[in-house]
Amino acid sequence: MGKNAIVGQSGGPTAVINSSLAGVYESCLACGAEKVYGMRFGVEGLLKKKYVDLATVLPTDVEVELLKRTPSSFLGSCRYKLPDWQTEPQVYEQLFEILKELDIGWFFYIGGNDSMDTICKLAAYGASVNSDIRFMGVPKTIDNDLMGTDHTPGYGSAAKYISSVLKEVIRDSLVYDIKSITIVEIMGRNAGWLTAAAALAASDDCEGADLIYLPEVAFDVDAFVEKVRTLQETKPSIVIAVSEGVKLADGRYVCELTSDDRAVDVFGHKMLTGTGRVLADLLSSRLGTKARAIELSTLQRCASHIASGTDIAEAYQAGGAAVHAAAEGHTGEVVALKRISDKPYQCVTDLLPIEQVANLEKKVPLEWIIEDGTQLSSAFIDYARPLIQTELPPMYVSGAPRHIHL
Amino acid sequence: MGKNAIVGQSGGPTAVINSSLAGVYESCLACGAEKVYGMRFGVEGLLKKKYVDLATVLPTDVEVELLKRTPSSFLGSCRYKLPDWQTEPQVYEQLFEILKELDIGWFFYIGGNDSMDTICKLAAYGASVNSDIRFMGVPKTIDNDLMGTDHTPGYGSAAKYISSVLKEVIRDSLVYDIKSITIVEIMGRNAGWLTAAAALAASDDCEGADLIYLPEVAFDVDAFVEKVRTLQETKPSIVIAVSEGVKLADGRYVCELTSDDRAVDVFGHKMLTGTGRVLADLLSSRLGTKARAIELSTLQRCASHIASGTDIAEAYQAGGAAVHAAAEGHTGEVVALKRISDKPYQCVTDLLPIEQVANLEKKVPLEWIIEDGTQLSSAFIDYARPLIQTELPPMYVSGAPRHIHL
Numbered sequence: 074m075g076k077n078a079i080v081g082q083s084g085g086p087t088a089v090i091n092s093s094l095a096g097v098y099e100s101c102l103a104c105g106a107e108k109v110y111g112m113r114f115g116v117e118g119l120l121k122k123k124y125v126d127l128a129t130v131l132p133t134d135v136e137v138e139l140l141k142r143t144p145s146s147f148l149g150s151c152r153y154k155l156p157d158w159q160t161e162p163q164v165y166e167q168l169f170e171i172l173k174e175l176d177i178g179w180f181f182y183i184g185g186n187d188s189m190d191t192i193c194k195l196a197a198y199g200a201s202v203n204s205d206i207r208f209m210g211v212p213k214t215i216d217n218d219l220m221g222t223d224h225t226p227g228y229g230s231a232a233k234y235i236s237s238v239l240k241e242v243i244r245d246s247l248v249y250d251i252k253s254i255t256i257v258e259i260m261g262r263n264a265g266w267l268t269a270a271a272a273l274a275a276s277d278d279c280e281g282a283d284l285i286y287l288p289e290v291a292f293d294v295d296a297f298v299e300k301v302r303t304l305q306e307t308k309p310s311i312v313i314a315v316s317e318g319v320k321l322a323d324g325r326y327v328c329e330l331t332s333d334d335r336a337v338d339v340f341g342h343k344m345l346t347g348t349g350r351v352l353a354d355l356l357s358s359r360l361g362t363k364a365r366a367i368e369l370s371t372l373q374r375c376a377s378h379i380a381s382g383t384d385i386a387e388a389y390q391a392g393g394a395a396v397h398a399a400a401e402g403h404t405g406e407v408v409a410l411k412r413i414s415d416k417p418y419q420c421v422t423d424l425l426p427i428e429q430v431a432n433l434e435k436k437v438p439l440e441w442i443i444e445d446g447t448q449l450s451s452a453f454i455d456y457a458r459p460l461i462q463t464e465l466p467p468m469y470v471s472g473a474p475r476h477i478h479l
Numbered sequence: 480m481g482k483n484a485i486v487g488q489s490g491g492p493t494a495v496i497n498s499s500l501a502g503v504y505e506s507c508l509a510c511g512a513e514k515v516y517g518m519r520f521g522v523e524g525l526l527k528k529k530y531v532d533l534a535t536v537l538p539t540d541v542e543v544e545l546l547k548r549t550p551s552s553f554l555g556s557c558r559y560k561l562p563d564w565q566t567e568p569q570v571y572e573q574l575f576e577i578l579k580e581l582d583i584g585w586f587f588y589i590g591g592n593d594s595m596d597t598i599c600k601l602a603a604y605g606a607s608v609n610s611d612i613r614f615m616g617v618p619k620t621i622d623n624d625l626m627g628t629d630h631t632p633g634y635g636s637a638a639k640y641i642s643s644v645l646k647e648v649i650r651d652s653l654v655y656d657i658k659s660i661t662i663v664e665i666m667g668r669n670a671g672w673l674t675a676a677a678a679l680a681a682s683d684d685c686e687g688a689d690l691i692y693l694p695e696v697a698f699d700v701d702a703f704v705e706k707v708r709t710l711q712e713t714k715p716s717i718v719i720a721v722s723e724g725v726k727l728a729d730g731r732y733v734c735e736l737t738s739d740d741r742a743v744d745v746f747g748h749k750m751l752t753g754t755g756r757v758l759a760d761l762l763s764s765r766l767g768t769k770a771r772a773i774e775l776s777t778l779q780r781c782a783s784h785i786a787s788g789t790d791i792a793e794a795y796q797a798g799g800a801a802v803h804a805a806a807e808g809h810t811g812e813v814v815a816l817k818r819i820s821d822k823p824y825q826c827v828t829d830l831l832p833i834e835q836v837a838n839l840e841k842k843v844p845l846e847w848i849i850e851d852g853t854q855l856s857s858a859f860i861d862y863a864r865p866l867i868q869t870e871l872p873p874m875y876v877s878g879a880p881r882h883i884h885l
Contacts, residue, residue: 086654114656145650152655237784237879244551244882245781248492249558250520255777278882367776371661375651378643379784381878461878472787472867473643476650476684 074205075178078396080127081112081119082213083184083191084152086145087227088234088377089388090213093183094147095140096392097211098127101179104400110175113479115151116182116191119171120164125479136477141385142467143476144377155191158198165198172206179207179399183392185214185225189407189431196405196427209395210407210427213388215374217266220433221425222409226391227374229384229460232270234376235259235369236461239274239282239314242367246310254301254356254364255312257282258349260373262318264436265289267373271314272449273457283311288318289437290446292327297352298359300447305362317348327351378474382463387420394422418459480611481584484802486533487518487525488619489590489597490558492551493633494640494783495794496619499589500553501546502798503617504533507585510806516581519885521557522588522597525577526570536885545883547791548873550783553885561597564604571604578612585613585805589798591620591631595813595837602811602833615801616813616833619794621780623672626839627831628815632797633780635790635866638676640782641665641775642867645680645688645720648773652716660707660762660770661718663688664755666779668724670842671695673779677720678855679863689717694724695843696852698733703758704765706853711768723754733757784880788869793826800828824865 078101082090094111101109111130113123125148131137140147158165172180182192192210199206212219217228239257246255259268265287275281283304286292304311319327328348349366356364391408398406407430411423441453467474484507488496500517507515517536519529531554537543546553564571578586588598598616605612618625623634645663652661665674671693681687689710692698710717725733734754755772762770797814804812813836817829847859873880 086651118656143650144647146654149656150654233878238778238782240879240882241550241781241783242777244549244884245492245777247884248552248556250524250555273879276877276879276881278876278884365776367778368774370771370773371648371651372644372773372778375647376644377647458877463878464872464875466870466872467643469870470684471682471864472639472869473646473679473682475682476646478650478653478684 075176076107077110077176078106078179078181079110079112079124079172079175079177080181080183081115082146082148082150083115083182083188084150084214085185085374086150087213087215087374088144088230088380089226089384090183091143091147092141092385092388093211093213093226093392095137096389097181097183097396098131099137100393100396104396106179111148114149115153116155116168117151117153118149120167122171124175130479139468139475139477141389142377142465142474143478144375147477147479152187154187155194158194158201162198169202169204177206179209179396181209181211181395181399183211183213185216186219186430186432186434189427192407193405193427193431199404207399207402207404209399209403210430211391211395212407212409215267216261216264218264218434218436219430220435221429223412223420224410224460226384226388228266229381229387230376231267231373232273232457233381233461234373234379235267235270236273237379238369239271239312240279243274243279243312246312251309252305252362253310254353254362256349256353256364256366257312257314258317258366258368259314260369261288261316263288263434265316266437268314268316269437269449269453270457272454273461282314283308284313284447285449286313286315286319286447287437287442288316288320289439290442291322292319293322294355296445298356301356302360305360315348315352319348378467380465381461382465383460385465390422398424415455481582482513483516483582484512484585484587485516485518485530485578485581485583486587486589487521488552488554488556489521489588489594490556490620491591491780492556493619493621493780494550494636494786495632495790496589497549497553498547498791498794499617499619499632499798501543502795503587503589503802504537505543506799506802510802512585517554520555521559522561522574523557523559524555526573528577530581531885542883545874545881547795548783548871548880549882549884550781553883558593560593561600564600564607568604575608575610583612585615585802587615587617587801587805589617589619591622592625592836592838592840595833598813599811599833599837605810613805613808613810615805615809616836617797617801618813618815621673622667622670624670624840624842625836626841627835629818629826630816630866632790632794634672635787635793636782637673637779638679638863639787639867640779640785641673641676642679643785644775645677645718646685649680649685649687649718652718657715658711658768659716660759660768662755662759662770662772663718663720664723664772664774665720666775667694667722669694669840671722672843674720674722675843675855675859676863678860679867688720689714690719690853691855692719692721692725692853693843693848694722694726695845696848697728698725699728700761702851704762707762708766711766721754721758725754784873786871787867788871789866791871796828804830821861
């Protein structure tokens with residue numbers, strides 16, 4: 074069996090994907106790997122023989138500590154989808170040749186549901202050629218939409234960012250004694266987990282978002298306008314959280330209300346922007362009240378300056394657990410997080426067959442979406458509140474967070 | 480002379496305007512004021528007799544400490560402009576009647592250049608009727624555009640937020656091995672101080688924004704596209720910081736390139752949104768590269784979760800200095816910050832006649848804008864870097880920053 078390990082990062086970045094990388098790296102060394110390589114830009118980069126010996130770029134524990142507090146994907150990422158291995162084995166032959174050259178025994182891939190497809194196919198191809206390389210997935214996505222895991226590393230930090238800045242936006246929106254409407258647009262194409270995190274803004278010192286709209290529930294434009302009109306009778310300033318992916322009952326995205334020529338990303342997903350803007354313009358024209366749209370955009374996925382300490386720790390543990398599983402002979406599996414206690418919150422790592430995760434999507438349970446689809450239940454709060462706990466502040470140098478980069 | 484003090488907040492909120500309020504409040508008590516009232520929603524609220532006894536809402540030092548770490552204007556704000564006191568004295572008579580009822584001896588107003596106009600007029604009217612009330616201004620604006628002061632409380636925190644999130648956006652933008660353009664739109668109608676803070680992102684771990692465009696320099700669309708095209712030859716990912724207020728040589732705002740029907744705010748200023756979006760669309764169509772626009776919007780003015788410790792301290796000192804000046808008999812003046820040493824940075828409070836500040840605007844010196852108007856000089860960095868130093872983290876409760884509110 075190969076003496077070395079290789080690890081890649083895939084899909085959209087998060088505030089803690091590098092903490093998982095740190096967990097993989099340090100656990101590989103602890104488990105006896107001779108070298109740990111990092112793929113540059115995922116398997117797509119590996120196919121071009123782009124990789125790095127992590128010992129050369131993480132020489133001391135200070136670099137590893139910085140890595141845990143650096144957002145985005147240190148190694149670079151890709152959105153590359155492997156072809157079917159039975160009909161197009163050439164790519165696999167090429168990849169396994171590179172892995173052989175590097176004397177790889179363990180292969181780790183940190184990513185979301187699209188990326189787990191890569192692990193699934195590599196493990197299957199590996200089995201078909203009797204390879205002894207072990208392929209393990211490490212979960213990662215701000216979207217929290219992976220099946221089989223209590224939650225995903227990356228979600229807690231995005232949720233902490235969303236709830237915290239929403240509190241700031243709510244304070245800001247109350248500053249003048251006039252009617253105002255603020256719409257905060259949050260990521261989430263099909264699953265509303267991120268937007269649901271807006272519910273965590275509500276606390277003793279903040280009444281929270283007045284209305285929260287997730288893609289799980291069909292969006293009714295007229296009912297929306299009426300809700301806001303009614304709220305305005307008792308409240309001058311209204312703050313609304315809305316998912317970029319909210320859809321009308323006929324399946325059209327709300328952001329398509331004004332535009333039909335949306336661009337398409339490399340996966341063929343429609344690019345969604347402007348949902349908040351569309352709704353703000355709608356309210357301005359129908360209610361005559363100034364409405365502002367704030368799009369959290371990529372800020373919400375890379376805000377390591379307000380990352381959740383719990384999330385950073387769990388991301389690290391997930392990386393380490395994948396290594397230990399590989400060392401024990403597991404392959405074709407993905408690490409999951411398993412909550413074993415609610416109050417106090419306790420969570421451990423677990424393993425799942427990768428087919429139970431790849432290409433599937435977990436949505437917010439409909440029973441957690443209450444008040445005509447405009448608020449989240451206490452069951453959601455109990456679920457999500459522990460995930461945003463504690464802080465691991467950046468290392469500030471000259472007033473700004475210090476990062477590590479290649 | 481009246482035994483009590485009153486304090487108001489005016490204009491746009493900041494992350495540290497409440498720290499100035501805390502400074503006014505605690506210094507008033509220390510200087511012997513019997514009661515300290517807070518105007519609700521500035522003088523506009525005061526005219527409707529909306530005020531609060533601060534002792535009732537800030538009963539212990541924990542509330543005062545929370546106040547320092549709470550964004551936006553605790554008392555509420557207004558954008559009310561007093562009429563000319565010589566031609567319309569009725570409003571003044573009404574205001575002074577209320578001040579007499581409350582037995583006010585000291586009147587403090589925390590605000591920017593529009594708000595200082597209020598202090599200027601009240602002091603002038605007061606002098607004309609031989610009032611012994613002392614009127615003092617406390618500077619506040621994220622825009623940093625007040626004359627006569629080294630910088631304004633509020634700017635340092637906004638600059639720390641802008642430079643920190645820009646570093647995170649730059650890390651995020653580098654994640655895929657493909658060409659990308661990110662345009663970050665930053666506040667600033669006429670003065671480019673906030674956008675200039677993007678230059679603070681550059682450091683040993685970050686190459687910083689590739690291009691920075693301030694309203695001080697006329698924006699040339701063709702030159703801009705050519706700059707980006709040239710940069711793309713050597714760099715896949717390009718991040719551009721642009722002020723919402725950049726204007727063409729003919730005086731039109733860049734955001735007017737696609738729209739002529741911009742709304743107007745209560746001061747008659749044109750509402751500027753979409754500059755980043757306009758430029759991103761322009762680059763996408765001319766260069767064929769996906770371009771993303773991120774608008775920092777109100778997030779940049781209320782981000783107390785990453786406030787500058789230096790800024791919080793100076794805002795508090797500015798509030799306190801106004802009180803001490805009033806206690807010594809000053810009126811019709813505004814506190815300024817005076818830098819007395821560069822390295823190490825040292826700054827003290829000073830006093831200026833309010834006429835030297837009200838309604839004027841300080842822009843970024845042209846000699847600090849270099850490289851064809853696309854970068855800031857080291858003189859700017861030396862000026863701004865000290866203002867974003869040190870951190871005073873929020874009090875986190877249940878994972879989110881705790882605020883205080885009325």
